[in-house]
Amino acid sequence: MFFNQHSGSRLRLYAGVGLILFSVVSTKAFAQNSDQSLSLQQAITKTLARNPQLHQFNIKKEGLLGRRKLSELRPALNVGLEVDNFGGSGNLAGTQSAETTLALSSVIEFGGKRLARVSVTDAQIQAFNDHRQAFTLDVLGELTSCFIRALEVQALSALAKDTRDLAQNTLAIVKNRSKQGAAPEAEVKRAKSAFSQAQLQVNALEQQYQRLRIKIAAYWGETSPNWTTLNGKIDAFGQSSDFATLYDRAQKSPAINQLASKARLKKAEVSLARTQSISNLSWQLGVRRFEDSGDTAFTAGVSIPLSTGKRSRGALKSALAAESEVVYERQTALLKLHVLLFEAYSQRQQHIAAVKVFRTTILPDLNAVLASTQRAYETGRYSYQDWIAAQKELLDAKRSFIENAAAASINQAIIEQLIAEPLHS
Secondary structure (H helix, E strand, C coil), X not given: CCCCCECCECEEEECCCCEEEECCCCHHHHHCCCCCEECHHHHHHHHHHHCHHHHHHHHHHHHHHHHHHHHHCCCCCEEEEEEECCCCCHHHCCCCCCEEEEEEEEEECCCCHHHHHHHHHHHHHHHHHHHHHHHHHHHXXXXXXXXXXXXXXXXXXXXXXXXXXXXXXXXXXXXXXXXXXXXXXXXXXXXXXXXXXXXXXXXXXXXXXXXXXXXXXXXXCCCCCCCCEECCCCCCCCCCCCHHHHXXXXXXXXXXXXXXXXXXXHHHHHHHHHHCCCCCEEEEEEEEEECCCCCEEEEEEEECCCXXXXXXXXXXXXXXXXXXHHHHHHHHHHHHHHHHHXXXXXXXXXXXXXXXXXXXXXXXXXXXXXXXXXXXHHCCCCCHHHHHHHHHHHHHHHHHHHHHHHHHHHHHHXXXXXHCCCCCC
């Protein structure tokens, strides 16, 4: 899911939700992996293997499978022993007049109740599987967003170090001009202040990056990450389909399938509720012994409950209401999906366009401006303010370039999470 494709390469990983293609980190970055670096592929692999939230599904799945086995069982066969006419008075004193009956009994289900129960548990298992797939995509989507954010901070940290080095070089030039009497002492102090502030920004971003390292490692239960850098780029984007195609793909995603499974479950529950209006037949077959004569005789009996239809109407009405509710719930979810997908699609297009302009026009022009302004300042043709303004314009543009690239990547991750597929092939 996720972002950045290099030379058409993608990561392939079975995530328990089918084949999910992750196009975040370039092949070149993979080749450079070491014990001190982390790729998104490695992060995903560790999360799928160790994330506690994902492992809890294994326990729940066992419970559902056990419930299905129970639903397949027919009514139990009961054995009963009954003793009548003993321990009384007169002729019924003691056990001489006792009647002992040994009988088997059970229930014959009508209306396809067992098949209806099995259908309900099968629908529950399918709904569970779809929920598991959707939940797994959510976890991996959160991981990817966090990974992109960490890549952004890593890039901003590198820019902050360049800014600090530029401020240090500026300070040296201003000091040299001050010694020559070509610059006032105030400019030296301002240059010192700029250098100190640049160092503070470096420290702040380094601390922010450390916090994100801990957050990423927590996805697989690690508290002391053994990696220091992330492998990946945030400014390489592939082609994407048009919005209509993406929305069509999104309607087949696990999140929507989850609602479809829920609808099937409610339909199965309606069928089960309808079977409850059909009475079962209870039967009993046994042998009775008369102690006073030593004779035996067979016994048999059946019973059918009355008014079961009235008793089941409430359950049926409730099941039908729940079934209708899911239909509207799915319609609402599709509308929300449409809005969210379009927002991510539109913002991705917007930020990619900005990245292209920064890369092809803004940054080259501002680099040239800074170089010429520095030369002019050193020869006394431009003021210190002109030089600092040129520096600020370039650094702000570089920062905007990184932020737009990260925003495009985040929105691409959202799109791929919604469609459960890579954005481009």
